[in-house]
Amino acid sequence: MFSTDQEKYIESRGSDVATIKKQISDFKSGFPFLNLDRPASIGDGITKLSANQIDDYVTNYKSMTAGKKLLKFVPASGAATRMFKELFEFLSDGELNAGTEKFIAGLKNFAFYSELSEILKSQGYEMDRLIESKDYKTIVSTLLDEKGLGYGSLPKGLLTFHQESGATKTPIEEHLVEGARYASQDGLARLHFTVSPEHQQKFETKLKSVLSNYESELGVKYEVSFSQQKKSTDTIAVDLSNEPILVNDELLFRPAGHGALLENLNDLDADIIFVKNIDNVVPDHLKADTITYKKALAGMLLSFQKDSFDWQTRMANGEDCLTDALDTLKSKYGIDLKFSDSSELEDYLNRPVRVCGMVENTGEPGGGPFWVQGANGVSLQIAETAQIDLDNLAQAEILKKSSHFNPVDLVCGVKNYKGEKFDLLKFRDDKTGFITQKSKNGQELKAMELPGLWNGAMANWITLFVEVPISTFNPVKTVNDLLKPTHQ
Template identity: 50%
Template sequence: MIEFNQRDIRQIEEKGISKKTVEDQIRTFMEGIPNVSLYAPAVVGDGILRVPSKEKERYIRSFEKAMNSLSLLKFVPASGAASRMFRSLFAFLEGYNPGEQSLDSYLKKNKDSHLVRFFEQVSDFPFYDLVLRKMGIKELSSDEDKYHFVQELLSEDGLNYGFYPKGLLPFHKYGEHLVTPFEEHLFEGVEYARVKNRARLHFTISEPHQSLFDQEWEKIGSLVEKETGTSFDVGYSYQSQATDTIAVTPENEPFRNEDGSVLFRPGGHGALLRNLNAQDADIIFIKNIDNVVTRDQSEDTAASKKLLAGVLLDLQNKVFRYAELLESNSISGGDMEEIRDFLERDLNVRFSDSYGGFTIGQQIEILKDKLHRPLRVCGMVKNQGEPGGGPFWVRDRNGNVSLQIVESAQVDLEREHQAVIFSEATHFNPVDIVCGVKDHKGEKFDLLRFQDEKQGFITGKTQEGKPLKALELPGLWNGGMAYWNTIFVEVPISTFNPVKTVNDLLKPAHQV
């Protein structure tokens, strides 16, 4: 194993990481991470629930009736910087000189349809008028104006949007009011996370951005509270340094910076499992910061969230009743059969062939274990070619089959059988999750106990031109929730409107 010097050990300890954890990470680099073994795609009728219209109304009403007696929280991963949104515009600033060629010839030469659309519809962006005012002009009348428009938008001396947190960029425009995703999430939270005129939201952010979020709340907080008749409890947390992972060279030696210190990197969104674990609520809604719509189009989103919460409450009530029954001294063989049927039919739990050979006492313990887990109900939208994860039946290294959200990076697509299963996915994961994190006694689960640490990711990166290998922790909704009880529910595609590039703001969901 790698030998660390005293300076290394001090650096590791200052991060709050144990030496053993770092050694385990290096061992992971050496051994590699086994690919997930896909068993079958989850489809409607086999892993994905399609709720009939009449049933939807029942679930929604059930949640609305119960919500004032519950503690609710909306959890929003919001630490992403906006730089990737503007990648093509950064390349444009670097590659185009308005004094040397026309914009038309540059666009034709580079065949960048993204840039063509950006300039064709530039006046439809919510920030258009703001940038013009900053430039002191009324319209873009020349190629040089267009170049300086992008410069004003992204440069440090201008609006600096390329280095802003994505959650604080203007996504929508109501009259003269520019609205950020942060503000839209507040309004949306009122629809399904409000209890007795109080709504709780928690945003995971980067520590350097805290003051920016505080400033935004100072600017809009009282206005949003007045308009919604709601008081807000807004909390923040940062990704812990203790979740950073060591980077290594291609030869699996610790990668060192120029000053000789060891390079550690953020552990990806799986690191947020600790942040989620620190929250206390009966029901937690999870939704990414960039997946919002304008308020006049929010009805589908609110109904969908209430549907998922209603499904969760219905299942959770049965889980709690069965858990209490298993702890009583009066359980019968018929009761045990009923519980097993419920687990298989409603919670998608699969039992091993050897279950029937166990004693009654052993079977009771197995049933208790299967029930005593966090519960998640995940919305799934029909696959329309978006990159990212999807719902699958997966076989683990012990032969157990379960429902999981799987990213393409976790699958060996060189194996034809696995590639075929992956291509047969009918639905896509929009990160639309409702979580039940308490047991039948009202005690909160330790979520760290229900992750699969073997489901991380190893990726190739560069630092100062040198190649390295980086380790990401199991994704928050992938390996981070591997041992939760999981239900997938089909939700409308209208509920999924992420902004991955600046041109996504031109889609109807973001136009008032």
């Protein structure tokens, strides 16, 4: 299939030839759709915590983190180009679209307004006069162009999102605050950002300018690290006949989506890892719910691990605790299992654990919580719409009935009862990748994404779903989302 030179090129990227051959085979066969059994709902896969339970889990979290290494993991790769899609279209075709109109109408309410005005002033323009004369192209191009603010090529983490008490904040700064509030221990907050190679220096420069201020203000020390999506996780691209594509006589590879970050996550040394997207942040005066529920989810995880580790230790010592464990799993965590012996329980418990916040469905695109039928029975999974056969009326109806949405709000336990780190790659379902159709230089091609980080990459983890309030979910997908009350 590959020439000797092509095999050497594959290996030079850190991949192995067998894996790439398997990817081509997957292009030919396709990935199977998930077999949804039913939506997860309150009382059937999703726990709704009472006020007392929240208090108890928050207390658990405070008391059970001794000796635990905490870490906040934030996927922050890529430019924010899609945030400004309608603005780019306006510059390209000159037609004033709805998104650009809304942007101009709300201009003075953006946290970056003053900075944009100053740049325009330095170029000889007055913002008010530009608006009065409807010279919107000068405003928009100055926002996006690298000779202006450069927002068209910067990552979301470095854009000015919020203004509060006279100060502006970027998402990376909001995550620093969150890290201090719920992911710090003994005065140390550890954060890890996955970034693109071309942006890492900008992140480091920004942090260097603000870290000491936040350490002084919040009374913590920060330990911030970065990693980049590995070239070895890139997947091969094929044409519509499933033949590898050559560009300048070299095989064409493409980044494999957020599922590739499983390797980054796997490289980290921590007991408890908080996972949250870079753009889901709010100003300080709206952070209370996020902080409370993050601690509650972590408290639930630690409580589950305490029980699980106790059972596994007892079983390792020859004790039969099957009945006790099954009763507790059902009554305390809503996990109803039917195991006939302790070995089945051991196999179930000896896995990484994730507690996932779920918000009520508000029509946002993306994944949701479902019971999914797999080779080993029915399990709780986060399913993306692309994984569901919408031509199957029964499956489409299950999707339609789903009540909750995945906001990427996870707390993960990645060590076993002996304190050893799991190899997270062993718990991925490789049959849950995605195939999409793209184009490059006018040529149609097929691209492959690895199983999503919080979808198939965690398919074989122990999963607990918990309802969290919609106030904890405030993503910024377009620039005009920053005009919403939760970002003002």
